Amino acid sequence: MEEEYADLTCAACGRTVEHELRHVGRLLSTTTCTACGHVVEVAPRSMLPAYLHDLEHRVTSKPVRMVRRARRDPARFVRELPGALLRQPAKLTAELWSIVRGR
Amino acid sequence: MIGQPTPPRAALVLLAAGSGSRTGHSTNKVFLSLAGRRVFVWTLDATAADPGIGPVVLVVRADEVDAAHAVLVREAPGRDVRVVVGGASRHASEWSAVQALLPMIEQGEVDVVVVHDAARPLSGPALFRDVVEAARTHGGAVPGRRQPALLDRAGLSVRVGEAIGVQTPQAFLAPELVAAYRAASQAGFEGSDTAASVERFAPDVTIANVPGASTNIKITYAEDLFLAEALLARSSFDLRRLSRGGGG
Numbered sequence: 009m010e011e012e013y014a015d016l017t018c019a020a021c022g023r024t025v026e027h028e029l030r031h032v033g034r035l036l037s038t039t040t041c042t043a044c045g046h047v048v049e050v051a052p053r054s055m056l057p058a059y060l061h062d063l064e065h066r067v068t069s070k071p072v073r074m075v076r077r078a079r080r081d082p083a084r085f086v087r088e089l090p091g092a093l094l095r096q097p098a099k100l101t102a103e104l105w106s107i108v109r110g111r
Numbered sequence: 112m113i114g115q116p117t118p119p120r121a122a123l124v125l126l127a128a129g130s131g132s133r134t135g136h137s138t139n140k141v142f143l144s145l146a147g148r149r150v151f152v153w154t155l156d157a158t159a160a161d162p163g164i165g166p167v168v169l170v171v172r173a174d175e176v177d178a179a180h181a182v183l184v185r186e187a188p189g190r191d192v193r194v195v196v197g198g199a200s201r202h203a204s205e206w207s208a209v210q211a212l213l214p215m216i217e218q219g220e221v222d223v224v225v226v227h228d229a230a231r232p233l234s235g236p237a238l239f240r241d242v243v244e245a246a247r248t249h250g251g252a253v254p255g256r257r258q259p260a261l262l263d264r265a266g267l268s269v270r271v272g273e274a275i276g277v278q279t280p281q282a283f284l285a286p287e288l289v290a291a292y293r294a295a296s297q298a299g300f301e302g303s304d305t306a307a308s309v310e311r312f313a314p315d316v317t318i319a320n321v322p323g324a325s326t327n328i329k330i331t332y333a334e335d336l337f338l339a340e341a342l343l344a345r346s347s348f349d350l351r352r353l354s355r356g357g358g359g
Contacts, residue, residue, distance in 0.1 A: 012138055012143060012144065013137045013138060014137055014138045014139070014140045014143050015137050015140065016140060016330075016331070016332060016333045016335075016336075017331050017332050017333075018332070018333065019332050019333070019334060026137050027333050029143070029333075029336070031144065034144065034146055034147040035146070035340060036336050036337055036340055039333035039336070039337075041333070048333050048334055048337065050337065058341075058344060061344055062146070062344065065347070065348050066147070076188060079188075080184065080185075080188065
């Protein structure tokens with residue numbers, strides 16, 4: 009699960025403060041206001057269809073993104089490709105697991 | 112064979128500098144990931160296929176220039192984007208961008224300047240086309256939506272009269288915009304948005320209201336990110352398919 013931090017306005021306390029953002033794959037799963045602790049989250053049951061829809065888009069757009077990366081830096085692309093391929097099963101399993109167990 | 116002269120195009124100014132100070136390790140919200148792309152890249156995507164929109168000026172904070180270049184290389188390769196450092200206010204950032212465009216405006220390569228808030232990633236290509244077209248016809252164009260249920264602060268009664276919620280992108284004929292910003296600079300005026308400066312210093316310019324879109328949300332609250340993501344998923348991550356949700 010990846011984390012990002014950004015200053016957003018909290019609907020609960022009304023302050024514009026740092027929020028912690030957690031993602032599953034490309035999708036946002038929870039945001040937490042660091043001032044008041046207000047959490048906004050997607051219910052795991054709702055997350056799964058959205059995740060699968062997004063995964064489909066990730067897979068279908070992958071060839072184009074790979075070609076773009078290869079053009080930008082061919083040597084780096086070749087160097088990093090095996091590792092990236094090997095990481096995919098574990099990455100996808102971790103994403104699915106975080107949805108199933110409800111983070 | 113003699114080549115045809117290139118018709119002037121609209122320039123896009125993408126305001127991504129923000130105004131508030133950020134704390135600790137916070138990311139500027141326009142640099143956040145939204146369905147696999149940075150928030151501001153969705154606007155570049157919306158205008159990429161429009162031959163009428165040419166140069167892009169991305170206005171960022173001084174400490175975000177490198178990050179902006181890195182995102183552009185990764186997510187918008189081949190796009191003609193100039194990154195400039197913004198000022199302390201929205202008005203100052205707009206003026207920085209307009210000054211970066213001055214050579215192209217003076218040479219007649221750019222006839223319209225479109226100013227857009229990078230925190231509105233779902234404007235879609237149609238709205239950009241509409242404001243550029245209306246600016247060429249009238250002089251200026253601002254998208255807006257009726258807000259029929261605004262309440263008075265005291266008493267929670269519905270406000271009398273018509274209220275319009277103003278959005279971006281806002282488009283203006285470039286020479287008129289430059290003249291207005293030069294005059295604003297001399298007068299020390301800081302407009303709340305682009306239209307405010309034009310309205311005050313170029314009163315002869317008609318600013319047309321084009322129908323905005325309910326989907327043209329501005330990322331402000333944490334919930335807005337969830338909504339933007341859901342709207343993108345509903346349109347299969349293709350902004351051309353995004354419904355405008357009713358204008359006006």
